[in-house]
Amino acid sequence: MARLNKQLLLRLAGVVAAVCYMSAHATEPLKIGVLAPITGATAADGARLLKAHQLAAREINAAGGIAGLDGAKVELLIADTQSKPEVGRHAAERLIARDEVSALLGAWASAVTMPSMQVAERYRTPFIVTSAVTDSITERNLQFVFRVSPKGSWAARDVGGFINYLRSKGAAIDKVALAYEDGPFGQAVSKGYKKGLPAQGIRIVGEETFRTGSPDMSTQAAKLKATGADLVLIVCYVDDEVVLLRALAAQRYKPMVLGYGGGHVHPTLLQLGPMVEGAFGIVEWMPDLKKAATEQFAKAYKAAYGEMPLSNAAQAYAATWAVALAADAARTRDPIKLRDSLRALRLDNGPASLLPNDALDFDAAGQNNVGNVISQVIGGRFVTIWPEAVASQPLRLTR
């Protein structure tokens, strides 16, 4: 009796295993690991990133999956980094070793991204950095690391390029001053400006700092006015920018202003009305970029989530599509072959081409050669005005 049972069990197990194998093989998905801060200090950003990753996966699957893999669906395995480097590293290890993902995407902040991508490098699995901007990420000769977002230092390059563009359009910009919040964010960006701008023939004549949450910036405004700068480069969060702009206005000093990052395309700023009309901002992506892929993405995102996407959502979306298209082109789930396919990828149309360069294309170091764009407040809205190739409206010079 006991022997019979054992035999029966063995046979049953065999059948079950065979069925499982067959069904698993027929629909085996392309597994993509996503590292995102779902809890912790940057949880709000993580939620936005996930929305974009999931939108891309849904679109790919709804269109019949990955043709090169017999219609395999994309499966996102999402791991919470808790906005902490250690947790991110462990999550990357688990996704690769246990869940056997074909590629990893993530992981928001540079501090979390860098340890996580080193795990991927060691396990020979491609890692696409979606939004971290620390330059060195793609300067370490890593073989499995790719990045869709620009390097942080390229902001200074692009601001320089834009200032020279303004000059070519007849704007008299001789002197430039810096105003930034005296924390890691403001210090890092202004260091890039101070290093990069003089090389492009731009003279920085003054530099003012303030603490986040300062109730009064009249002294800083008076000092900026005293420099006589034609353009003030501002690096801070949106609440401080309100206080600074009001202080500048009270001094009857009306320079051109150019703010840095997402804080400068923030709806809060538009509440200031005519005062911010004409103000510039440098940002990695805008939902009104003049590209077919951008228009489609912005529409789909708005329809799915009821809000306009931010730049990091576009980057997450492009990265997800890039993995699926690379797997499709090489007909593979194998991480190493996928890496080779990513290297050869050049996407100048389709959903992954929504970023402001000609084509999503990783160079030998894995870096996507993509610049920043400049927005301007025109008619109470943020619109892209530079580079001209992707501008949705022409530049408006108010002075």
Add this chain to the structure above:
Amino acid sequence: MSFEIFLQAIVGGLANAALYALIAVGLTLVFGVMRIINFAHGEFLMIAMYAGYFAWSLLGIDPIVAIALVTPVLMVLGALLYSSVMRFALRVPEINQMAATLGLSLLLQHLALVAFTGDNMLVTQARAIAGVELGPVVVQVNQLIACGISIVLLGALYVVLQRTDFGLIMRAVAQSRDGAALSGIDVTGVYKWAVAVGIGTLGVAGPLLVSLLYVNPHVGALFTLKAFVIVILGGLGSFTGALVGALVVGLAESIAGAWFSASIAAAVPFVILILILLTRPEGLMNRSVRA
């Protein structure tokens, strides 16, 4: 640094000091009378700022006029604070008192986050960007208004505390709770009034501040820390101490900000605080308790 910039820093510092003093007197009043440190003080300021904002955005009421509406509301909230939290906090050890008001502070911040979202809200009036030239110095019109109203209110509070029976009773309770009770003073009633007035001053500060700054659920925390430094510097529970402390912090911050980078300037009030605590632990304006 030119002389004009130095003057600008002094004027900016004085304008800040007036507002700081207005925020700090409420804190010191409650502590002086009840011996409880209210860590949620900044959150009541935040509520007053939201009240000022909504009076302007929904009802079209100028923030200066809104003071007349917001102050009674804040006084009622103060009385509620006494009946709901502080009344019970009086009976427990100091560490529990701190935990209670600290918890209230976090609770109010998170409730505000739920109710108003984390976005900044702005009162945008034409005068928000107007400046008045005083010689080489430019003062923002709203700063000037805030400064003026603060000084008037501080003066009125001083008169009430020093010259009226109400002030006398309050000072009596502050000096000795038991003594006051033995003389037939209704101590509970005085406590309630002290908290109502202490929180009520924020009803004046809130609408003034929101027209200068912005309001979000965490804005109160920016001022809580400053108010503490001011109150400790001047001497806990001392009215004139809060005024002197506010002057020191406002001027030091502003002048240091004109000279050094912002991070160093932000540290200056704390350095002063440490120096004063080392030399005069009871604060600048409190009478020395040492022999």
